[in-house]
Amino acid sequence: MHLAATLSWPKVKALAGGGAFALLPVGSTEAHGPHLPLNVDVVIAQEVCRRVAARLGERECVVFPAVPYGLTDFAAAFAGTVSLTADATRAVLSQVLEGIARHxxxxxxxxxxxxxxxxxxxxxxxxxxxxxxxxxxIVVPDHRKKPHGPRLGAEFTHGGSHAGRYETALMLAAAPELVDDAARRALPELAVDLPAKIKAGAKSFEEAGGPDAYFGAPAAATAEEGHALLDILAEISCAALLEVPK
Ligand SMILES: [Zn+2]
Known part of the structure; x- marks a missing residue:
């Protein structure tokens, strides 16, 4: 795996000319409960990219610097959350992708x-x-969609895919030093079906029934489950990349 930010331009040129894949991790800067940091989505996206590159083996892969800001209206009321408008997010992402493709x-x-x-x-x-x-x-692997979503566990499809067991497990595997373990073990389960609440019209985590910006069961997360989930996520992205006709 190559990190674009650490390469000289001639090296990037050679990799692009040689047919390397480019990966762009995208996350957000937003509240993820009282036990996780603001950069959870960035950390997960970068770790998935690392595992995608490892799975691709011989095929060269260049990972670009992550985009750490996006549209995050649900967490807007919580300290540290920074949200861009849809227009700004679209402009940033499309222009970053154009920049990568141009060379x-x-x-x-x-x-x-x-x-x-x-x-x-x-x-x-x-x-x-x-x-x-x-x-x-340009592919956008979408792990929410069938048949992928159900492979990520019941909480992912019907519960707290935000800062619950799913994301806490991913963080315990990807960056355990960023998880406040005592805090997450003390959190009671919040059995809220977040996707259903969003469908029913909730516009914020508070309206969805998550006053501390987490849902589900952070206490039930394990690093072991996180590693298995990260491997599934990497597999989904690899498949999307390899399906692209040359
Ligand atoms: Zn998240």
Missing amino acids: GFRTIAVINHHLEPAHFAVVHEAAKLAREKTGAK
């Missing part, structure tokens, strides 16, 4: 792990815009 990367994957529906929709729109402008093949 020869023909197959690009956007690895987004900020799951707010309006944000994920904008990620798809930005990829479409950049695709139309550059002709590059």
